[in-house]
Structures are given as structure tokens and as C-alpha cells.
Amino acid sequence: MTKTSKLWILITVLVNICLGFGIYACKLSKTSDTAISDDGEYILKYEWPEKPKMGTYTLKANFVDKAGNTVEDVDIIVNYSMPTCGTHSKPKIETMKQNDRGDYLLPMNFVMRGDWEIILSAQKNEQEILKKKIILNI
Numbered sequence: 612m613t614k615t616s617k618l619w620i621l622i623t624v625l626v627n628i629c630l631g632f633g634i635y636a637c638k639l640s641k642t643s644d645t646a647i648s649d650d651g652e653y654i655l656k657y658e659w660p661e662k663p664k665m666g667t668y669t670l671k672a673n674f675v676d677k678a679g680n681t682v683e684d685v686d687i688i689v690n691y692s693m694p695t696c697g698t699h700s701k702p703k704i705e706t707m708k709q710n711d712r713g714d715y716l717l718p719m720n721f722v723m724r725g726d727w728e729i730i731l732s733a734q735k736n737e738q739e740i741l742k743k744k745i746i747l748n749i
């Protein structure tokens with residue numbers, strides 16, 4: 612084998628390792644997912660249309676019943692913090708706002724790199740009907 616072909620094999624192996632790790636890291640920190648309530652009645656879909664980094668990134672959510680109809684009279688409360696971080700571990704608690712298309716939106720401010728813990732709580736008549744915990748790596 613020539614020196615050049617050995618080098619190419621090495622580069623190919625390294626590129627594959629990097630790609631593999633990249634895909635693995637993405638799976639650990641999903642930017643969109645679906646959650647179903649314990650009773651199977653409600654479905655919450657959420658996503659950050661733009662992959663969050665440090666700064667302000669909008670979380671978008673849709674809340675539907677099992678027939679697929681948008682549920683309007685729901686409050687989606689977002690509680691987010693960095694539990695592993697002492698200085699700004701105080702959670703931010705905010706309610707998502709609904710636009711005229713029925714999407715729930717919340718601009719979220721990520722002030723630091725690392726793992727953020729995000730708890731989405733959907734409440735109807737002040738009773739929690741669905742809860743989803745997300746770990747998001749910024």
C-alpha cells in the first residue's frame with residue numbers, strides 16, 4: 612500500500628468517527644419531539660425551528676386532542692433552568708403565547724452553554740394534563 616492510500620484510509624476512518632459522534636450528540640439533544648398525556652387524550656408537539664445556541668430562540672408548540680383538533684383553552688407553562696449551574700440556576704417560568712394560527716410560541720433566552728432542563732406543563736383549568744421534561748444541550 613502506498614503512503615497516500617494509507618493516509619486516505621486514515622482520513623476516511625476519522626471522518627466516519629466524527630460523523631457518528633455528531634449523529635449521536637444530536638440524538639441526545641432533540642430539538643423537536645412529541646409527548647402524549649398519561650391518559651392518551653392529548654398530544655403535545657414541540658420544536659425549536661432554529662437549532663438553539665446561546666441567545667434567544669423561539670420554542671414552538673402545538674397542542675391537540677387525540678382526534679387531532681387543536682385544544683385552545685390550555686396554558687403551556689415553560690420552566691427552564693441550568694440545574695448544574697450555581698449562578699443562574701433560578702428557573703425562569705413563562706407561559707407560551709398563542710398566535711392566530713393556534714401555535715404556542717415562547718422566545719427563550721439561553722444565557723450559557725451547557726445542559727438546560729426544560730419542563731413543559733400543559734394546564735387546563737389550573738390542572739396539569741400533560742408534562743414533558745426536556746434536556747437541551749446548548
Ligand SMILES: [Cu+2]
Nearest residue numbers: 693696699723
Ligand atoms: Cu450556567
